Amino acid sequence: MVKKAGDDDVSERTEALKAVLAAARGRLVITGHDTPDVDSVVSCVLMKGLLDAWGIAAQIVLPTPADKQAHRVMARSGIDVDAWRGEVTAADGLVLVDHHRPLHPGEVLACVDHHPTDYPPRFPYVQIEPSGACALMVLRLWEEAGVPVTRLARELAVTALYLDTIALRSAKIPPEEAQWAGEQAARLGMDVDWLMREGMGLRDMSLPARTLAMLGKKVYDFGGKRVCSTYVQTNGMTREKLGEILTVLKEAVVLEEACLWVFLVHDPVAMRSSEYDITPDGGVQMQSYEYLASRGKDVMPCVERRMRGERA
Numbered sequence: 001m002v003k004k005a006g007d008d009d010v011s012e013r014t015e016a017l018k019a020v021l022a023a024a025r026g027r028l029v030i031t032g033h034d035t036p037d038v039d040s041v042v043s044c045v046l047m048k049g050l051l052d053a054w055g056i057a058a059q060i061v062l063p064t065p066a067d068k069q070a071h072r073v074m075a076r077s078g079i080d081v082d083a084w085r086g087e088v089t090a091a092d093g094l095v096l097v098d099h100h101r102p103l104h105p106g107e108v109l110a111c112v113d114h115h116p117t118d119y120p121p122r123f124p125y126v127q128i129e130p131s132g133a134c135a136l137m138v139l140r141l142w143e144e145a146g147v148p149v150t151r152l153a154r155e156l157a158v159t160a161l162y163l164d165t166i167a168l169r170s171a172k173i174p175p176e177e178a179q180w181a182g183e184q185a186a187r188l189g190m191d192v193d194w195l196m197r198e199g200m201g202l203r204d205m206s207l208p209a210r211t212l213a214m215l216g217k218k219v220y221d222f223g224g225k226r227v228c229s230t231y232v233q234t235n236g237m238t239r240e241k242l243g244e245i246l247t248v249l250k251e252a253v254v255l256e257e258a259c260l261w262v263f264l265v266h267d268p269v270a271m272r273s274s275e276y277d278i279t280p281d282g283g284v285q286m287q288s289y290e291y292l293a294s295r296g297k298d299v300m301p302c303v304e305r306r307m308r309g310e311r312a
Helices: 008-020 040-054 068-075 135-143 151-164 176-188 191-198 209-213 241-253 297-310
Strands: 030-031 093-097 108-113 125-128 218-222 225-233 260-269 272-278 286-287
Touching: 008 040, 008 108, 008 125, 030 040, 030 151, 030 297, 040 068, 040 151, 108 135, 108 225, 135 260, 135 286, 151 176, 151 191, 176 225, 176 241, 191 297, 209 241, 218 297, 241 272, 260 297, 286 297
Parallel strands: 030 093, 093 108, 108 125, 225 260
Antiparallel strands: 218 225, 260 272, 272 286
16 A cells, blocks of 8 residues: 555544544535546545444535546446435535535535645644545545455545546656556456546547536635636647637636636647636636646646735
8 A cells, every 4th residue: 555655643643533523513424526526436435434434424425416437437336426416504514525625515624635735724634635646545544544445445546546647647646656556456457448548538529619618627716716627638639629618718717707717638648738727808828738737736726826816
């Protein structure tokens, strides 16, 4: 298992999390970010497994539908993500995974996330650290707490890591995690070709521009400023199709009442990314990356600093 360097007090960390959640009153809810992807859903599943092992009652609740890939991938393990659709209430205690900015009511008791920020939240338990996938962070917690890691838990974490890092190609994945994922996939007899195809996620560029423009949508609140972001993975982006997508997003940023829309084009074949920042006045600024940039690690932290700086 991949160990987190510098965690000499990992037992204290898991004990702190356990104490916070064991003291919760009322319903305890585990939830991922809106339009949860595979990593977000798997993180919920693994956190639920950890709390079950501790004898702490909790429910997974997804306020918004999971994306199509999450439905497809989780079904392979016999998991129906729609069974967790529901609402959270102001009376709920929340455990956030794969995000750290709540978008729904409830009292946040803990968050475990792999998206870096210069503005960490102040909850009773906060764990934000670099990792290719949040699911792997939760799996580490299992091991640190002495909870036996099941085959299914390990398979789900490997799958999340492949799919959240563009088949282990993203700049956000530490080399030791990529090595671990490859070794585990082989040891578990997983279908690596399938993991690679799902991880690369090359999109059919004949789809309507409006569909392509909304893939992987996330909404952020940076110091009171609403920012939306979407992305597409393809090695076949044309100037014409890009123009159609940007036209859609120029309308969307206004309709969403956002200050900015960040659209990313990832080319896993050429190993590079492009960023397009669309503002409500119709302006578009483009930035190129000569590597596969990570939205959570490379792009959005810079956007957050910019948004908060503009507000100051």
